[in-house]
Amino acid sequence: MKTTIRIVTFLLITLLLLLAGCNLQKSNSEGEAPNGPPQTPSMPRFEGAPVALPVQKADANRPLPGVQIPGVAQPQRQGVQSQALPANRVALRILVIGPTAEDPGLQAWKAILDQLGAHYEVLLAASQELTSGVLEDTTGGRFQAILLASNNLAYEVSPGVFASAFTGDEWSRLWDYQRRYAVRSVSLYTFPGPGTPTVRFADPEDYCIRSVRPAGDEEVRTDNPATNPPGDPPPYPAVQMTLTPEGRGLFSYLNPSAVIPIQNAYTYPARLATAQESPGCLVQPLLRDSSNNVLGVFSRSADGRERIALTFASNPYLLHTQLLGYGLVRWATRGLFIGERRHILAVDVDDWGLESDWWDDTLQPGEPLRYRPQPFRISAVDAWSVYQQQRQLNATYPLSNGFMLNLAFNGRGVNTGVAASCNPGVSSGDPLSSLTKCLASRMRWVNHTRDHPSMDNITDPAALRFQIAENTRLANQLGLWYGSKTLKTGELSGLGWYRSPDPAPIVLPTLPSECPPIATPAGPGSDEPRKDFGLVCANSSLLDRARELGIRYIHGNYSVTSHKPPCPICGVALRPDLLMTPVWPTNIAYTVTNPAEATSFYNYIYAPGGQNPYWPRPLSYEEILEQETNLALYHLQTSASSHYFHQANLREYAPGRSLVFDYLNRLMEKYTSFYQIPVLNPSWDEIGEYVAERTNHTELLQAGLTAIWDRSTNQVIFTAPSGRSGVLFFTGAAQGQSTVYGGDTVSKVSLSAGQNLSFSYTPSE
Numbered sequence: 001m002k003t004t005i006r007i008v009t010f011l012l013i014t015l016l017l018l019l020a021g022c023n024l025q026k027s028n029s030e031g032e033a034p035n036g037p038p039q040t041p042s043m044p045r046f047e048g049a050p051v052a053l054p055v056q057k058a059d060a061n062r063p064l065p066g067v068q069i070p071g072v073a074q075p076q077r078q079g080v081q082s083q084a085l086p087a088n089r090v091a092l093r094i095l096v097i098g099p100t101a102e103d104p105g106l107q108a109w110k111a112i113l114d115q116l117g118a119h120y121e122v123l124l125a126a127s128q129e130l131t132s133g134v135l136e137d138t139t140g141g142r143f144q145a146i147l148l149a150s151n152n153l154a155y156e157v158s159p160g161v162f163a164s165a166f167t168g169d170e171w172s173r174l175w176d177y178q179r180r181y182a183v184r185s186v187s188l189y190t191f192p193g194p195g196t197p198t199v200r201f202a203d204p205e206d207y208c209i210r211s212v213r214p215a216g217d218e219e220v221r222t223d224n225p226a227t228n229p230p231g232d233p234p235p236y237p238a239v240q241m242t243l244t245p246e247g248r249g250l251f252s253y254l255n256p257s258a259v260i261p262i263q264n265a266y267t268y269p270a271r272l273a274t275a276q277e278s279p280g281c282l283v284q285p286l287l288r289d290s291s292n293n294v295l296g297v298f299s300r301s302a303d304g305r306e307r308i309a310l311t312f313a314s315n316p317y318l319l320h321t322q323l324l325g326y327g328l329v330r331w332a333t334r335g336l337f338i339g340e341r342r343h344i345l346a347v348d349v350d351d352w353g354l355e356s357d358w359w360d361d362t363l364q365p366g367e368p369l370r371y372r373p374q375p376f377r378i379s380a381v382d383a384w385s386v387y388q389q390q391r392q393l394n395a396t397y398p399l400s401n402g403f404m405l406n407l408a409f410n411g412r413g414v415n416t417g418v419a420a421s422c423n424p425g426v427s428s429g430d431p432l433s434s435l436t437k438c439l440a441s442r443m444r445w446v447n448h449t450r451d452h453p454s455m456d457n458i459t460d461p462a463a464l465r466f467q468i469a470e471n472t473r474l475a476n477q478l479g480l481w482y483g484s485k486t487l488k489t490g491e492l493s494g495l496g497w498y499r500s501p502d503p504a505p506i507v508l509p510t511l512p513s514e515c516p517p518i519a520t521p522a523g524p525g526s527d528e529p530r531k532d533f534g535l536v537c538a539n540s541s542l543l544d545r546a547r548e549l550g551i552r553y554i555h556g557n558y559s560v561t562s563h564k565p566p567c568p569i570c571g572v573a574l575r576p577d578l579l580m581t582p583v584w585p586t587n588i589a590y591t592v593t594n595p596a597e598a599t600s601f602y603n604y605i606y607a608p609g610g611q612n613p614y615w616p617r618p619l620s621y622e623e624i625l626e627q628e629t630n631l632a633l634y635h636l637q638t639s640a641s642s643h644y645f646h647q648a649n650l651r652e653y654a655p656g657r658s659l660v661f662d663y664l665n666r667l668m669e670k671y672t673s674f675y676q677i678p679v680l681n682p683s684w685d686e687i688g689e690y691v692a693e694r695t696n697h698t699e700l701l702q703a704g705l706t707a708i709w710d711r712s713t714n715q716v717i718f719t720a721p722s723g724r725s726g727v728l729f730f731t732g733a734a735q736g737q738s739t740v741y742g743g744d745t746v747s748k749v750s751l752s753a754g755q756n757l758s759f760s761y762t763p764s765e
């Protein structure tokens with residue numbers, strides 16, 4: 001029996017402006033700081049305009065195709081079964097099924113699971129058959145949960161012709177497996193139809209929901225082009241989604257009154273099927289739109305399988321995908337899964353004590369770049385206000401309780417000889433230095449080198465040691481709360497991303513001897529933009545000296561391709577015990593001190609006529625904040641790193657206001673509207689350790705960890721591969737070092753090669 005299904009695949013339209021940060025802008029002049037302290041006689045003009053790198057292209061809407069599923073077998077109609085688990089064994093492993101690698105739903109699942117560090121396999125159903133050998137081996141079931149990219153696995157066989165990637169036999173095999181092992185499934189992008197071959201938009205099975213819109217017009221569009229300014233209404237408004245009481249339980253980490261926008265994803269408003277329409281089906285709504293239509297359901301099929309279906313499209317970059325993904329995985333796995341999730345909010349402010357170029361906000365897009373004649377350095381008044389604004393943020397948004405900035409410290413900029421004072425009006429050789437001593441243990445600091453030189457071509461061991469170790473000595477002398485294991489070099493230099501007098505090679509070097517020469521400060525090529533020559537061209541002398549001096553984590557740049565780790569919460573090992581952890585730039589330039597300057601800079605880059613024109617008109621400050629905090633919220637949910645700002649952004653431009661805290665307040669307002677679990681704010685040494693362990697965890701999984709849940713004894717057994725030891729994170733049971741985050745127990749255990757770890761687990765639901 002052939003069935004026609006209509007499916008709309010709407011792909012990503014999400015703007016991700018990733019910025020190359022800390023570009024060295026060639027010095028125009030070297031200037032004395034007015035009233036500068038003895039140790040800050042002058043400051044090189046470093047760090048310039050970032051460059052926009054949209055990483056994800058918008059995909060055109062696909063046509064509305066018909067889909068054919070040959071020979072779909074309907075699930076057996078039986079009475080609702082007990083939820084008792086069968087006394088058999090399943091591996092703690094998830095199966096993701098999508099038609100092709102390009103399917104946005106499949107990509108959504110992969111992104112969610114990679115962020116968690118989950119244990120999963122992907123079946124590309126258009127090219128791989130679902131055999132019984134895929135699902136079972138001699139020890140039992142190979143999967144604890146099934147995640148479907150869509151309810152029908154439709155894909156484009158040839159232009160304009162769509163088909164389901166599963167045959168009826170494969171659907172039957174999957175359902176039979178789920179029935180026998182009591183394995184749950186979640187289907188993204190589900191058409192609300194009866195699962196019969198008699199209607200035009202049928203689907204393989206009935207999730208007990210029906211479309212509420214007229215046949216042929218079932219979907220709601222929510223298109224909003226990525227270049228539509230944040231303040232302008234979208235051409236198709238978002239569907240506003242809320243949680244039902246059942247949904248609040250399932251997504252217990254979300255704000256119960258969250259209003260979640262579905263934007264850039266086709267949506268099928270639905271209603272629950274009646275008992276006559278879906279005999280034997282138990283269904284509960286999880287998500288509704290503002291008209292009380294159903295957008296997501298739990299349903300138990302007549303043959304006892306437990307399923308969740310969402311009636312809207314997903315992809316890795318959509319907010320609703322990020323908000324819901326964790327809860328879906330947690331439910332599908334019955335609360336026990338390899339991997340874990342935590343939201344880390346980290347914000348670095350670089351160049352404490354130094355002065356920087358100061359943006360001239362009369363500059364218009366298209367004009368040659370120029371700065372004000374005088375540099376900018378924050379005052380003691382600014383610094384004291386920053387401390388107060390930080391406390392105010394904690395008080396205003398309790399989910400940020402304990403949050404503090406990471407101040408990247410350059411010892412050259414601070415006079416250790418002055419007396420400490422918490423009075424910003426103090427008369428001192430350098431009031432900012434006096435106040436720095438006051439804030440020493442009330443703020444948190446990280447090593448940004450003593451003088452902030454470019455470290456691309458400093459190879460002299462003594463010079464390198466001086467930059468790293470002398471900065472630490474000065475920090476200790478000031479009594480700073482200072483991470484001694486983390487290094488952020490000036491301009492994030494020394495990591496194979498540099499200016500060269502040679503044109504960029506077409507093929508990236510594979511050996512250090514092939515690396516192009518490095519431009520000297522005023523020599524040929526010093527005006528060129530920095531290029532990514534790969535980590536093979538990193539300054540090996542810098543890395544060796546850093547490691548000798550106890551540095552374990554060195555900051556890279558997420559905007560540099562070669563700095564991107566292979567998984568979302570991973571670093572890149574540069575030496576044994578030296579891990580590169582990239583950080584996120586922002587579009588609040590290092591040169592700007594107030595909203596007018598921030599807006600002028602932003603539009604100089606992105607407005608029509610700008611360096612990288614992107615928007616159809618200049619943006620306002622509020623729109624810039626909206627856009628930047630949208631990006632930050634995405635990064636907060638999907639990585640474990642910081643965004644970085646610069647000291648000029650800390651100016652108290654109005655009473656109690658600064659660019660950094662405007663951004664943080666807007667971000668926490670947004671976060672709090674969606675979540676009710678706190679953000680975590682570990683120090684950089686702690687972030688580095690965490691990222692190192694998650695990197696290790698990923699490698700352990702790839703090396704072949706086995707994990708079995710024996711439901712006859714309720715025992716879980718992890719077995720490390722024979723050739724590898726490592727750290728394993730998992731959620732749902734307390735073992736080793738365990739913590740509770742968002743109500744979920746997260747454990748971290750160390751396994752030696754071949755070691756077994758066994759514990760008891762009984763699911764609560």
Ligand SMILES: [Zn+2]
Pocket residue numbers: 047350351448452489490491
């Ligand atoms: Zn810096």
